[in-house]
Amino acid sequence: MMPTQTNLKVDGWLEAVDRLAAGRLTLLSLWADAPDVKMALLDETSGAVSIVGYHCRNGQYPSVGVKHPPAIRLERAIRDLHKLEAIGASDTRPWIKHTPAPYAFLPADGEALHQIAVGPVHAGIIEPGHFRFTANGEFLVRLEARLGYVHRGIEASMAGAPLDKAAMFAARASGDSTVAYGIAFALAAETALGIAAPPRAVFLRALMAELERLANHFGDIGAICNDASFSLMHAQCGILRELTLRAANDCFGHRLMMDIAVPGGVARDIAADGAAALRVLLAEVRRVFPQLIELYDNTASLQDRTVTTGIVKPEYARQFGAGGFVVRASARGVDARRLPGYAPYGDLRFDVPVLTAGDVNARVWIRIREVEQSLTLVEQIIAALPQGDLRIDLPVRGGEGLALTEAFRGDVLVWLRVGEDGRVARCHLRDASWFQWPLLETAVEGNIVADFPLCNKSFNCSYAGHDL
Amino acid sequence: MRKTMIESLLRGPLTEPPPPVDDTALAELAASVNNAARARLGRSLSIRHVDAGSCNGCELELHALSNAFYDLERFGLRFVASPRHADVLTVTGPVTVNMREALLRTYEAMPDPKWVVAIGGCAADGGLFAGGAAVVGGVKDVLPVDLTIRGCPPSPRQLLAGLLALLKV
Secondary structure: OOEEEEEEOHHHHHHHHHHOOOOOOOOOOOOOEEEEEEEEEEOOOOOEEEEEHHHHEEOEEEEOOOHHHHHHHHHHHHHHOOOOOOEEOOOOOOOOOOOOOOOOOOOOOOOOEEEEOOOOOOOOOOOOOEEEEEOOEEEEEEEEEEEOOOOOOHHHHHHOOOOOHHHHHHHEEEEEEHHHHHHHHHHHHHHHHOOOOHHHHHHHHHHHHHHHHHHHHHHHHHHHHHHHHHHHHHHHHHHHHHHHHHHHHHHHHHOOOOEEEEOOOOOOOOOOOOHHHHHHHHHHHHHHHHHHHHHHHHHHHHHHHHHHOOOOOOHHHHHOOOOOHHHOOOOOOOOOHHHOOOOHHHHHEEEEEEOOOOOHHHHHHHHHHHHHHHHHHHHHHHOOOOOOOOOOOOOOOOEEEEEEEEEEEEEEEEEEEEEEOOEEEEEEEOOOOHHHHHHHHHOOOOOOOHHHHHHHHHHHOOOHHHOO | HHHHHHHHHHHOOOOOOOOOOOEEEEEEEOOEEEEEHHHHOOOOOOEEEEOOOOHHHHHHHHEEEEOOOHHHHOOOOEOOOOOOHHOOOEOOOOOOOOOHHHHHHHHOOOOOOEEEEEHHHHHHHHHHHHHOOEEEEHHHHOOOOOOOOOOOOOHHHHHHHHHHHHHHO
């Protein structure tokens, strides 16, 4: 999609900030295209996406974050990576680029408070990040995350790269969402070049995206239960995850389906016996999964850990304009497959489940319901898979494109400017985690320290996708 | 719960026979693992994992090693929560500038003798990110590496074939 683009003077920029702060617009992202800064904005009532730009003078622009907190970390990242300064910003600490100076964590005042520092290296096989807890005995009064440890310089590396190589960087923004990133980058590139992928490629992309969603949701449901020491669910969900990855491998020759959704289409066709492998998978999941749901729902000791734990308030979910199961469990029914929407989902039937409790349990249930939806989507896609070309050649010309896709954890945004030489001039990636990490900090307040792993796993935010 | 457990028992194990041990891995390790250390460790190794800049793809497959199909622990290999309990350090990702210090400290916290396994194309030599300003390079640019398991990401079978070499040297 190529939204309307407006270059604003100070007044117009500040007016857009006011509309964000008033909740009339949703901030999709804020990034630097030096010497400009740009914001992608969504009007949730009309579904219209727009981009506004501001030309920085002396490397400065009026702060968005000072009035609209979801922009604070984006501004800090822009300052670290592009040296553009948000004037009036309330938080000017570094974010993505770490410095040797001690990091000033936000204070918490009160009696008998102590701090617990965790990370960047954690006890499990997980990504690195630092969590600073302030607690009174067992109870958390404040959590602040410090991220940036897995900053690999993806956006900088993409600049100047040909589109096929840049697509490989996008596919490695967050390995668990490699398909969603691959599709988002491909859609942005295709918009920029004024082309469209062939119908068969569009359907195969959606097939891979739903398989990726299934595999991740199985993994998450099991892992959340495991963090409540209920290993039986973990083992059983692990089997379903493995079967899904094996089916993906049978279909596309790669368990995570990396580098298959590419600009212009898909890099390979589904294997001849792929549809059969998927039908076997669907049958097995439909046989086993209902029993696991029952097991989850009927185990009181497990419910005791997940119900009323780590509540995300709907007003925060709304204010941060966040996506994914995190907010769908808190009354916010957004899904990029629906709004703004992209092919082929307009031709497919699916529900976007929404719950209101906002706790760990609700986030588990959203995943359960989404597994059921993805199963029917896989079925519909196999049945409707069009014949025809897999990929078209890319013309060499410049242009701009924006794309939003729905990864398993929420919306992925890619904004791309292609130079006249057909290479990437500037690409910006924004993971759903950018707006979910701050919600995690709100959700753990008043919970006990021992429930943090449970809260964290139920969010399963990306570190790599955020740090880039 | 009972129903699920009984069904699992009746179905029999899903666990698959191990893949043949990776020959290149064996040759690579023969140089770094001496017999004395081998005798001291027996057939049991504790592994500490550090993500030093991975996209998380390698972690997903490392996790899979503990599922019912691969069941890593049956070989005496297990992941532990502290470097102080570990014999082997597995590292993924190009080592980022921001993770270099944490990786070094984790390595230093491990008791001797210890081995380092670089996992995935990025850990091998920086992969796609080699030469980038935000990364130091591959793991070997920071720590002495005893074994490299390539792949993007390596499949659980490839991981298993490489890690089993640690026990066969």
